[in-house]
Amino acid sequence: MKQYLILCRSVTSAQRCAKLLEGALIRASVVKAPRGLSSSGCAYALQLHNKFDEAIGILKRHDMPVGKCFIREYSGEYREVKT
Amino acid sequence: MIYLDSAATSFQKPPQVFRAYNETVRNAASPGRGAYRPAMLAAEAMFHAREEAAAFFHFPDSERIVLTMNATHALNLAIHSLAQKGKRVLISGFEHNSVLRPLVASGMEIVTVGRKLFDPEGLLQELRSSLNDASLAVFTHVSNVFGYILPIEEIASLCCSRGVPLIVDASQSAGILELDSRSLGADYIAMPGHKSLLGVPGSGLLLCGGDTVPLLFGGSGSDSLDRQMPAYLPDRLEAGTQNAPAAAALAAGIRYIHSRGRQEIEKHERELCRHMASLLRDRDDLELFLGPESMQTGVLSVRSRRFDCDELAARLAADGICVRSGLHCSPLAHESAGTIETGTLRMSFSPFNTHAEIERAAAKLIKFI
Numbered sequence: 371m372k373q374y375l376i377l378c379r380s381v382t383s384a385q386r387c388a389k390l391l392e393g394a395l396i397r398a399s400v401v402k403a404p405r406g407l408s409s410s411g412c413a414y415a416l417q418l419h420n421k422f423d424e425a426i427g428i429l430k431r432h433d434m435p436v437g438k439c440f441i442r443e444y445s446g447e448y449r450e451v452k453t
Numbered sequence: 454m455i456y457l458d459s460a461a462t463s464f465q466k467p468p469q470v471f472r473a474y475n476e477t478v479r480n481a482a483s484p485g486r487g488a489y490r491p492a493m494l495a496a497e498a499m500f501h502a503r504e505e506a507a508a509f510f511h512f513p514d515s516e517r518i519v520l521t522m523n524a525t526h527a528l529n530l531a532i533h534s535l536a537q538k539g540k541r542v543l544i545s546g547f548e549h550n551s552v553l554r555p556l557v558a559s560g561m562e563i564v565t566v567g568r569k570l571f572d573p574e575g576l577l578q579e580l581r582s583s584l585n586d587a588s589l590a591v592f593t594h595v596s597n598v599f600g601y602i603l604p605i606e607e608i609a610s611l612c613c614s615r616g617v618p619l620i621v622d623a624s625q626s627a628g629i630l631e632l633d634s635r636s637l638g639a640d641y642i643a644m645p646g647h648k649s650l651l652g653v654p655g656s657g658l659l660l661c662g663g664d665t666v667p668l669l670f671g672g673s674g675s676d677s678l679d680r681q682m683p684a685y686l687p688d689r690l691e692a693g694t695q696n697a698p699a700a701a702a703l704a705a706g707i708r709y710i711h712s713r714g715r716q717e718i719e720k721h722e723r724e725l726c727r728h729m730a731s732l733l734r735d736r737d738d739l740e741l742f743l744g745p746e747s748m749q750t751g752v753l754s755v756r757s758r759r760f761d762c763d764e765l766a767a768r769l770a771a772d773g774i775c776v777r778s779g780l781h782c783s784p785l786a787h788e789s790a791g792t793i794e795t796g797t798l799r800m801s802f803s804p805f806n807t808h809a810e811i812e813r814a815a816a817k818l819i820k821f822i
Contacts, residue, residue, distance in 0.1 A: 379676075
């Protein structure tokens with residue numbers, strides 16, 4: 371199963387994004403971002419398994435502050451996804 | 454016991470407030486400090502409180518709602534963010550020490566307008582002629598001593614038209630009067646969670662429309678590599694472990710008000726106030742501070758012509774009636790109303806008081822005077 375991570379600036383921001391996506395029937399979990407993905411220290415992220423492009427579109431349309439996005443490879447490593 | 458001191462803090466709460474508080478104390482850890490279940494439960498409590506408040510006050514961005522310890526904390530944050538030493542700030546003659554003291558500490562030049570009780574027109578007239586030289590305005594929505602409703606929409610409109618930033622102290626109105634942040638357009642609105650929003654002590658809210666300057670520095674669970682506080686809200690103003698149980702209780706309190714109806718609560722409290730006034734009105738030995746019905750919330754101050762207010766309050770307390778006496782942390786309001794030498798005996802009503810309680814309390818007060 372694919373796994374996407376969308377970095378968020380704070381837990382509150384991640385929660386708002388998750389709520390927004392929930393309204394569009396896109397399930398996203400709030401998780402701690404792996405340390406290696408965040409250049410600013412502790413951070414939260416949205417984790418989702420599908421509808422990534424749709425989710426990004428919704429968040430951007432609502433001016434949500436979205437950080438870098440990643441997809442987890444089968445090797446377990448994260449690769450940045452340009453949006 | 455009859456509790457008539459809800460302007461200080463609401464004592465009776467809906468059962469769902471206690472339930473929310475207890476469940477969060479038992480099950481939640483620290484918000485924003487992990488993604489394990491107890492940490493996320495705490496983060497959810499904080500998030501729901503922001504979302505409930507945003508919906509209730511028609512505030513467009515819940516991330517700009519900061520959870521504080523109380524209204525004093527919220528007002529200090531707002532004043533610290535906007536105060537400029539030596540510049541002029543306008544306040545009403547009915548401000549609490551939670552406004553006055555931080556402004557004095559800021560070194561601003563304080564100019565007071567509208568010192569006459571129940572005279573909104575006079576206040577607006579003075580405000581119009583004072584705004585040109587002002588760089589900040591801080592106004593309470595309702596006097597905590599007299600229940601006097603200040604014309605806050607008109608004050609906000611005047612400040613906005615002259616480009617003067619406005620901080621609103623909604624300590625005595627949030628949860629009772631209509632408070633639409635969109636139409637008000639204030640830079641900051643500060644309020645407690647433990648009064649008419651029916652939360653528990655240790656909770657308050659700051660609705661931030663403007664830029665913010667932190668008062669407290671420390672961990673926020675975000676941007677940990679940065680030696681400065683985060684640039685964004687709410688993390689910027691929420692350093693240290695936050696009070697998630699109080700946030701859960703606050704959210705439950707707001708939901709209760711929503712389900713019972715804010716207007717119904719407002720009407721009930723005003724009726725209780727008028728009922729008490731009608732029972733005390735004919736007493737020559739009592740002075741009532743009663744304004745026009747449209748200008749007063751469920752707060753009634755009185756004073757005896759013969760007895761000290763504190764003595765009367767002590768007598769009532771001995772009979773199980775809880776009222777507040779003295780200056781109510783608002784010496785400015787008492788100076789304005791001419792009651793600084795005596796203070797007043799203040800009765801403030803809640804959604805849970807009954808007309809039978811009002812009659813019993815009035816009978817006791819009449820007996821003592």
